[in-house]
Amino acid sequence: xxxxxxxxxxxxxxxxxxxxxxxxxxxxxxxxxxxxxxxxxxxxxxxxxxxxxxxxxxxxxxxxxxxxxxxxxxxxxxxxxxxxxxxxxxxxxxxxxxxxxxxxxxxxxxxxxxxxxxxxxxxxxxxxxxxxxxxxxxxxxxxxxxxxxxxxxxxxxxxxxxxxxxxxxxxxxxxxxxxxxxxxxxxxxxxxxxxxxxxxxxxxxxxxxxxxxxxxxxxxxxxxxxxxxxxxxxxxxxxxxxxxxxxxxxxxxxxxxxxxxxxxxxxxxxxxxxxxxxxxxxxxxxxxxxxxxxxxxxxxxxxxxxxxxxxxxxxxxxxxxxxxx
Amino acid sequence: xxxxxxxxxxxxxxxxxxxxxxxxxxxxxxxxxxxxxxxxxxxxxxxxxxxxxxxxxxxxxxxxxxxxxxxxxxxxxxxxxxxxxxxxxxxxxxxxxxxxxxxxxxxxxxxxxxxxxxxxxxxxxxxxxxxxxxxxxxxxxxxxxxxxxxxxxxxxxxxxxxxxxxxxxxxxxxxxxxxxxxxxxxxxxxxxxxxxxxxxxxxxxxxxxxxxxxxxxxxxxxxxxxxxxxxxxxxxxxxxxxxxxxxxxxxxxxxxxxxxxxxxxxxxxxxxxxxxxxxxxxxxxxxxxxxxxxxxxxxxxxxxxxxxxxxxxxxxxxxxxxxxxxxxxxxxxxxxxxxxxxxxxxxxxxxx
Numbered sequence: 001x002x003x004x005x006x007x008x009x010x011x012x013x014x015x016x017x018x019x020x021x022x023x024x025x026x027x028x029x030x031x032x033x034x035x036x037x038x039x040x041x042x043x044x045x046x047x048x049x050x051x052x053x054x055x056x057x058x059x060x061x062x063x064x065x066x067x068x069x070x071x072x073x074x075x076x077x078x079x080x081x082x083x084x085x086x087x088x089x090x091x092x093x094x095x096x097x098x099x100x101x102x103x104x105x106x107x108x109x110x111x112x113x114x115x116x117x118x119x120x121x122x123x124x125x126x127x128x129x130x131x132x133x134x135x136x137x138x139x140x141x142x143x144x145x146x147x148x149x150x151x152x153x154x155x156x157x158x159x160x161x162x163x164x165x166x167x168x169x170x171x172x173x174x175x176x177x178x179x180x181x182x183x184x185x186x187x188x189x190x191x192x193x194x195x196x197x198x199x200x201x202x203x204x205x206x207x208x209x210x211x212x213x214x215x216x217x218x219x220x221x222x223x224x225x226x227x228x229x230x231x232x233x234x235x236x237x238x239x240x241x242x243x244x245x246x247x248x249x250x251x252x253x254x255x256x257x258x259x260x261x262x263x264x265x266x267x268x269x270x271x272x273x274x275x276x277x278x279x280x281x282x283x284x285x286x287x288x289x290x291x292x293x294x295x296x297x298x299x300x301x302x303x304x305x306x307x308x309x310x311x312x313x314x315x316x317x318x319x320x321x322x323x324x325x
Numbered sequence: 326x327x328x329x330x331x332x333x334x335x336x337x338x339x340x341x342x343x344x345x346x347x348x349x350x351x352x353x354x355x356x357x358x359x360x361x362x363x364x365x366x367x368x369x370x371x372x373x374x375x376x377x378x379x380x381x382x383x384x385x386x387x388x389x390x391x392x393x394x395x396x397x398x399x400x401x402x403x404x405x406x407x408x409x410x411x412x413x414x415x416x417x418x419x420x421x422x423x424x425x426x427x428x429x430x431x432x433x434x435x436x437x438x439x440x441x442x443x444x445x446x447x448x449x450x451x452x453x454x455x456x457x458x459x460x461x462x463x464x465x466x467x468x469x470x471x472x473x474x475x476x477x478x479x480x481x482x483x484x485x486x487x488x489x490x491x492x493x494x495x496x497x498x499x500x501x502x503x504x505x506x507x508x509x510x511x512x513x514x515x516x517x518x519x520x521x522x523x524x525x526x527x528x529x530x531x532x533x534x535x536x537x538x539x540x541x542x543x544x545x546x547x548x549x550x551x552x553x554x555x556x557x558x559x560x561x562x563x564x565x566x567x568x569x570x571x572x573x574x575x576x577x578x579x580x581x582x583x584x585x586x587x588x589x590x591x592x593x594x595x596x597x598x599x600x601x602x603x604x605x606x607x608x609x610x611x612x613x614x615x616x617x618x619x620x621x622x623x624x625x626x627x628x629x630x631x632x633x634x635x636x637x638x639x640x641x642x643x644x645x646x647x648x649x650x651x652x653x654x655x656x657x658x659x660x661x662x663x664x665x666x667x668x669x670x671x672x673x674x675x676x677x
Binding site: 080083084085086087108109110111112114115116117150151152153155 | 571573642647648650655656658659660661662663664665667668669670671672673674
């Protein structure tokens with residue numbers, strides 16, 4: 001393809017025009033953005049618009065899939081309520097599609113779930129190992145295109161949910177040369193391609209990523225092991241590319257339930273359903289447009305799977321005299 | 326038409342011995358059973374007429390064809406269901422159009438008269454009042470997914486002690502009544518759903534002998550013209566589809582009485598830009614029929630694809646059924662019908 005500099009070199013007035021067009025588009029297409037899955041934090045965390053990528057980081061076993069699934073369920077309901085013709089795509093490299101859907105079937109019954117507007121992309125029970133290895137990013141993107149076209153009338157994508165970046169198999173031409181350095185490049189490349197997919201398919205993308213398993217580089221503090229930017233496995237590429245990054249820590253996986261944790265301005269008893277969310281990055285936003293940036297919020301997982309944030313509860317986890325601002 | 330066999334003229338000699346129940350319709354046209362898919366006497370004793378034999382109006386050549394979609398057998402003295410020339414194909418097509426048009430006109434005329442009769446007799450209202458006075462009847466319809474408000478609007482009711490004339494016996498049964506509203510809103514018949522049928526083919530009867538199918542339209546009043554419709558099999562499914570379907574206001578709901586509706590009924594869908602077909606799972610299975618010559622069981626066509634072809638592939642979207650469950654049963658268990666319509670596919674995308 002011949003490089004065309006005209007597309008890349010713009011005058012200020014041209015850029016301003018594009019900015020105005022983008023602003024108007026965002027205003028007109030608010031309904032296509034995916035709100036943050038924690039209702040109580042929607043003032044603090046902006047919605048994810050088509051073309052944007054939100055990365056959720058957590059260590060292994062700390063709820064990446066659960067978070068993605070809860071967010072996806074909310075998206076499915078919003079889609080149903082809007083009566084819009086579109087589908088969500090849920091892509092899992094970890095679970096079979098049957099296993100992904102089993103919790104939803106337990107909640108709502110198979111009749112309700114069988115009518116959800118969702119394409120499930122992933123391995124199914126009984127698939128061979130070599131078929132599962134074919135689910136690298138090139139084939140994932142091809143699957144999304146195929147899924148859109150499989151209806152005859154092209155089906156818009158309302159959102160892509162991806163679990164999780166580092167579990168994506170290597171592209172065939174790299175499999176044979178899998179060194180540490182190339183693995184990092186692979187992950188950065190896959191993250192970039194998810195970022196591009198948000199633009200290609202004109203939809204929001206929510207992806208999960210695994211943070212360091214054994215030792216965190218720079219957690220929130222030495223008692224509250226909420227992963228920071230530096231703790232995303234395979235590092236910089238994972239953090240640099242997405243528009244939004246948030247990390248999660250399930251307190252009970254580090255401390256016994258009932259133990260009191262006291263550090264900095266925090267003092268709280270570990271509960272079995274207590275999760276902390278650190279809003280690490282919001283590209284293009286300022287503190288007034290993303291008030292939650294750089295802040296840590298305590299959440300509680302409810303019995304129906306909802307992640308609940310309550311300012312009063314947040315305040316109760318702080319040392320007396322500190323205010324939850 | 327009399328009930329005794331007519332004799333086929335010499336130009337149809339090649340079919341003698343291969344067809345039965347030959348009837349002379351006029352000087353140039355006969356009907357009979359089909360050499361390929363057969364046909365037996367109807368319940369009312371009339372002869373099968375699925376196979377049409379005629380002399381072409383152009384040059385008087387003999388042709389014959391089966392009107393059954395899954396069979397479609399064609400014949401002329403020199404050829405039998407073989408490679409027809411464009412001129413011969415045009416002959417068959419023209420005959421089909423002629424028969425369908427004549428049939429449609431006669432049927433519409435008959436339906437208009439019947440609708441007047443039904444209106445003047447006012448029976449549907451009486452059955453509805455009877456039904457509303459009985460809690461078990463209300464509960465039956467509620468179990469089927471139709472609230473009391475819907476029961477009153479659709480005039481659903483009951484006819485006690487209906488005499489069912491079955492194949493082997495005659496008996497009394499309670500019949501739930503379903504007035505059939507056509508697309509213009511007029512009541513064209515009253516369907517009876519037996520409470521305790523002794524066999525599957527005794528589940529339904531029509532109160533009036535209309536001799537034809539209807540395009541059921543549950544919302545039969547106050548609706549503007551719409552560009553899209555969804556068609557389900559059966560009146561109750563159509564009513565439940567509207568009541569439970571969470572549909573947007575720009576989709577009209579219809580019900581048909583067969584997974585292979587008459588072409589006259591399908592023509593009533595011509596003005597819709599998009600027709601969603603929400604048929605039961607068995608509409609996606611290939612039919613079977615017996616070759617009367619060899620006794621061999623042969624594969625016929627797939628009903629849903631035939632219906633899509635008759636309506637026009639470009640206008641049809643297939644709403645895939647929820648596994649092996651029927652649409653109304655699924656909706657009562659939480660199935661979102663509007664979602665399913667959003668996920669409808671073009672017929673050419675159906676993998677069978």
